[in-house]
Amino acid sequence: MEPISWPEFAGIHPFVPPEQARGYAALIDDLETWLAEATGYDAVSLQPNAGAQGELAGLLAIRAYHDANGGTHRDVCLIPSSAHGTNAASAVMAGMKVVVVRCDDDGNVDLDHLRTTLDQHRDDVAALMITYPSTHGVYEATVADVCAAVHDAGGQVYVDGART
Ligand SMILES: Cc1ncc(COP(=O)(O)O)c(C=O)c1O
Structure with missing residues (x-):
């Protein structure tokens, strides 16, 4: 929970155009893939920090x-x-x-x-x-x-x- 509250992650505007958030998309895709592999679930989707x-x-x-x-x-x-x-x-x-x-x-x-x-x-x-x-x-x-x-x-x- 702490790292995703760091301003470097949490400061992005919620309506940022997707083409300006490609790095976030890559981070999220990687983490979803790793969590699915680690847990054995078919898929994992990440949600906002609430x-x-x-x-x-x-x-x-x-x-x-x-x-x-x-x-x-x-x-x-x-x-x-x-x-x-x-x-x-x-x-x-x-x-x-x-x-x-x-x-x-x-x-x-x-x-x-x-x-x-x-x-x-x-x-x-x-x-x-x-x-x-x-x-x-x-x-x-x-x-x-x-x-x-x-x-x-x-x-x-x-x-x-x-x-x-
Ligand atoms: C068991 C439980 N579920 C849900 C919530 C709601 O979480 P949030 O306030 O992050 O939306 C809380 C908040 O304390 C909680 O303790």
Whole structure:
């Protein structure tokens, strides 16, 4: 996060003509390629230096995924009650309806409530947004079960990495 806030990187005008920003394009392309190689993902795309902008970009990618796979009607975004407020705002901006998933007394996603909620929205769930590490600062032990339950219902998982 620190280097991309240096003025040498961050000072560029947001509406600069692309032909005057070829060096930035090369930097971004190289970093995306390296991150995809390092992680094993098919592709990586970089977003501006703000959590909320990453959320909106991620949810728009999820919408596009559903549109391309016969899931245009999927418009429910599940958000744990512990989430940062920008999660719900981004979901609404992406055209989704927010459904809140409960957390237990320790602040972890309530897996039983998630499963019940998924049963209610099996046909229209688009995504779950999960903060990992969580809002209370831990790597929730059930995260793999949480992701599997959402995938099983046809949804995608947006990981909010603002606490890393
Ligand atoms: C978990 C979480 N998600 C999203 C955000 C929003 O990030 P930003 O303020 O950079 O848009 C924050 C900000 O503190 C956050 O803590």
